[in-house]
Each structure stands twice: as structure tokens, then as C-alpha cells.
Amino acid sequence: GAGVSQSPSNKVTEKGKDVELRCDPISGHTALYWYRQSLGQGLEFLIYFQGNSAPDKSGLPSDRFSAERTGGSVSTLTIQRTQQEDSAVYLCASRVGGAPETQYFGPGTRLLVL
Amino acid sequence: GENVEQHPSTLSVQEGDSAVIKCTYSDSASNYFPWYKQELGKRPQLIIDIRSNVGEKKDQRIAVTLNKTAKHFSLHITETQPEDSAVYFCATINDYKLSFGAGTTVTVRA
Secondary structure: OOOOEEEOOEEEEOOOOOEEEEEEOOOOOOEEEEEEEOOOOOOEEEEEEEOOEEEEOOOOOOOOEEEEEOOOOOEEEEEOOOOHHHOEEEEEEEEOOOOOOOOEEOOOEEEEEO | OOOEEEEOOEEEEEOOOOEEEEEEEOOOOOOEEEEEEEOOOOOOEEEEEEEOOOOEEEEOOEEEEEEOOOOEEEEEEOOOOHHHOEEEEEEEEEOOEEEEOOOEEEEEEO
């Protein structure tokens, strides 16, 4: 079946511009996560959705970052007034709300802020 | 929050030899321990996982061991092949949240 998809796959933007990154989770997966992976680094947790609610936003680095999820499906991560340090791969993952706990990752969006 | 330490950060092995990666964690409530493999430019893919009621699990050339008392778990890859070259991440879960180790870059020399 279809896996987690993300768009765009690559995004180049100028410093100060806003960007929107999209995640389409696996159908029926109620839990959705956003992570950030800087070059050669590990995975940094950003935000967790259960349904349309975000009970854990603790990983969002600043108030320039926000995310929403509608219809219990698609999620959008928005970065306002982008900075060069925002350059990274943004990964989305989804899983069934309960057990099993396995998270399935999307291919990521590679963001480059010039 | 959970703190997961992963060692070594890089590992170079001769094809056919074994590779071992170790992780330690701090939260005794953690009960699920997955390992992800990430090839260059690709998404992380789950390769094996273990739950806290099991001490060891094998899947062909890979195995994972868990010591809950000592709070550490390890990934073992036997008979390594060039396609095993990748970054490997360990993780733990507590409730809904995965905490990842920093990753181990494994290079298999032909």
C-alpha cells in the first residue's frame, strides 16, 4: 500500500520567506510526527499529533515554526521568516495510534535557505 | 526526557565481519526499542525492534539484545555486506514519543 509521502521533495528559499511543507500519512494512521535532521545529524523531534490535536509541541525550535493537521490526515509544517539555520531535512512519520508502536517515515523535504 | 546514547559514532568493518552498535537509555519506563537504517539521501527504515519482555530477537543476519536492568540494548550485524553500509539509529519509546540516538555510520569495506 501507499507509504508516507511528503512534498515538496526539495525546497530552496530565500532568507526571510515563509515555507510550507506537507505530509500525507499512511491511511488510518492517527499519530503523526515531524522531525528535523540537519546534515550528518540525528533526528530532532519537533511535534506530535494524535488526530488533529498536537499534545506535544515541545520540539518546535521557535515561534516561527507551526504545524497543523486537518481531517486527521494531512499535516502542514510552516516556517515563517526562514533563517539559514533552518536548512535541514524535515521528516514526517506516522503510526497507528495504539500498538504497534512502529513509526513509518516519509522521504523528507530537503530545505535550503539561502 | 529520555536520553539515548549510541556508540560508536562511526564503524568500519571488513566485508564478512560482524558489526555491533550499543545504546544506553535513561528512562526505565521505556518499553519498545526499534532500530532504523538510513541510507544516504533516503528515509529511515525500521530493520528490527524488540520489546521489554524479550531479551533477544533475530532476523536473518541482524539481531538485537536488550538488558533492561542495565538499560542498554545492542544491534548485531553478522556477515556484513556492502549494502549494510548506512547510518543506523537506535531509539526508545515512552508512551508516544521516540527518542533517537545520534546514529552510527557503518562502512563495510569490500
